[in-house]
Amino acid sequence: MTVLQLRLNDNLSLKDPQSTELGEKIIKHSIPMIDQLGFEGFTFKKLSIEMESTEASIYRYFENKHRLLVYLISWYWAWLDYRIEYETHHLKNSLQKLDRALKLITEKKIQDNSFPDIDEEALARIVVAESDKIYLTKQVDEDNKEGLFRGYKSLCKNIARFVKEVNPDYPFPHALVTTALETANQQIFFAEHLPSLTELSEASDPYGRNYEFIRSFIYNSINAEG
């Protein structure tokens, strides 16, 4: 399988971590660490010890740990965006494209050999538990001006396009898609940690059930034939 690189916004890092060995090491080691410690428990100090480097070196790539988190989450959205593009471009029917996108969003993520340094399973858990934190800050407007959320917006726009093609009269395509994207993660989190908040916790296959839930409310909203 071909080894690929996703191109991300330059502002996410001070120096492109995909361009050097040390940069790759930062990405590679930070994913399992954030997954295990949680973002609040994760520090550059701990990361530097784990990867046998120094705090100072890490700071040469990322201004702070928040930027590193934004980078990782952005990578994830870019990855999803790419896979949706890849798996829908040959489909004729917009409803089929939408359906395929919803499947990709909700399915349990597994290792993608095209990106050997990234543990997509761990990264997907990070996205579930930490992704909202990248914009729920007081600097959200400045970060947005720097284009840090472009990846998420692109993904949203692309899926919203499918929605519009299925029903050009539906008045809330973007709102519906962001709801779906956020819900996809939230319901998985609830199923695991606050099970009384969702029926997914009772399912033998929560991911499949999540897909059914999200597909049903989207199809019903845009009056599509399921």
Place this chain on the structure above:
Amino acid sequence: MTVLQLRLNDNLSLKDPQSTELGEKIIKHSIPMIDQLGFEGFTFKKLSIEMESTEASIYRYFENKHRLLVYLISWYWAWLDYRIEYETHHLKNSLQKLDRALKLITEKKIQDNSFPDIDEEALARIVVAESDKIYLTKQVDEDNKEGLFRGYKSLCKNIARFVKEVNPDYPFPHALVTTALETANQQIFFAEHLPSLTELSEASDPYGRNYEFIRSFIYNSINAEG
């Protein structure tokens, strides 16, 4: 207007802040401060200076600032829960009840004179920007065992009951309600800070439009007559 008190879970605080003057002061001052500084920028040190007390005194009420945030958000959910109960118990029709609940969830919050120490407008902004952080932590399971999220669960359960009454066959009442509750806040945040993610940003009345968006996807999901 009668001055009321909402009864919250004892585990939220070390000592009930509603039982003393100092406790009330903590609540009263922390709301505008978290609103303005954001939860990350807010500290007990700053709060103690603002309210002319000491860090040590605040720690006698709340183990840490995270608990204080959970307390405030829990108060908000209890307040909403109470108002939904209050404004629906006389209604005969379950669909009317659901509709009233959705209106209360989505409407712009204004000062409630029944609770003179709480600035509900500021608190509502805190809920929009910070509420997810109360459970998106590594201690979520322990916190949940202590019952810290009871308020949110109760609210969810009560609205889910309306959904079930409208359509007993709908398979995801709780998932649908948590989606609505989360979306209600998220879309308002997006409209303000990441406007390309939602159509609400184009509306002259984003709150009203939010209500329409959420009502439409709920009604369509449970096949109710709008």
Place this chain on the structure above:
DNA sequence: TTTCCGTTGATAGTATTACTATCATTTGCC
């Protein structure tokens, strides 16, 4: 071959945060 530039490492230092501990003082109430 030498020079030099860019990358990394090593180390030190700082302000702030998130607490904990101790003791003194005040306040209400029996």
Place this chain on the structure above:
DNA sequence: GGCAAATGATAGTAATACTATCAACGGAAA
């Protein structure tokens, strides 16, 4: 008037989130 509970005052600590400086190394250009 005495006692306990609440609060204030103060100090201290480990960790965090950086910033700064200088040395070492390695490869490319002159």
